[in-house]
Amino acid sequence: MTNLNWLQSLQAIARTGSFTRAAEQLGLTQAAVSQHIRQLEDQYGCVVLRSLRPLALTPTGQLLLSYADEITVANECLQQRLQANDSLQGDVGLVTPGSSGLLLYADLLALQLSQPGLIIRHRFAPGAEVQQAVLDNSYHLGVLTFKPDDPRLYAEEIAEEPLELVYPAGYQVREWQDLQRLGFINHPDGKAMATRLLSRHFPGNPGVTTLPCKGYSNQVSLLLQPVALGLGFTVVPRYARQAFAAQDKIAVLQCGQPVIDTLWAIYRAEWPLNARCRLVLERIRSTLNQAAASQIQ
Structure with a gap:
């Protein structure tokens, strides 16, 4: 050997x-x-x-x-x-996008408190890194906004997440010119998300690249702070907006034709999840579905 x-x-x-x-x-x-x-x-x-x-x-x-x-x-x-697969004690590695991760984080900490001996390693990462982390066996579970086609991964649909145009509370957003006056707060996926959503809100618009950029952050937990201060608008997944503390400082533009992403839980297909991974997965599903049902605006 x-x-x-x-x-x-x-x-x-x-x-x-x-x-x-x-x-x-x-x-x-x-x-x-x-x-x-x-x-x-x-x-x-x-x-x-x-x-x-x-x-x-x-x-x-x-x-x-x-x-x-x-x-x-x-x-x-x-x-x-x-390992004792019927045990709820031990390590669970979880890697998620920042938006859903923000919403899940506090609830998963509560799960740990209720289950002594359960350890959840939670990492935020973009989609490609989420997929690779599970393929590398460094994390047991991942959450993706797309269904992977790698046969080594099993994917199950767990929730839906709309994109939202978020702007400062007290402002009026009715026309493209309103967005031009506000300016765009960008993030790593900002232009791609904005392009998808703005085509629904403002058909035939000249494109997000024509809007003045008023800021940038690669931390989803910080992204809505400049919006709340009136510095501009942005486009983010709903779960990122719902996790923001100062909901009274922001507003969401209603869209008759929303852009909705499906969230997929992924794990290695070669073996079944143990009991503690199944427990965490069900908690993720429950938390996301409750958030979707509440549709806090």
């Missing part, structure tokens, strides 16, 4: 494209990672193309990487089976 430490170094190089970053990720010295690769190459021939940046694997390296990934999945399956 090939040494697992050697294979882990190969996996890290495939992920990072660098001996240095692979060593940092594994908590090893670069010399140790290099030694592992040399030992693989002594046994199987060249596995890493060192002339390329980032580093690339040879066909032999790719075969060894596939073998290493199969071992990783098998080990994770073994751990799942060895």
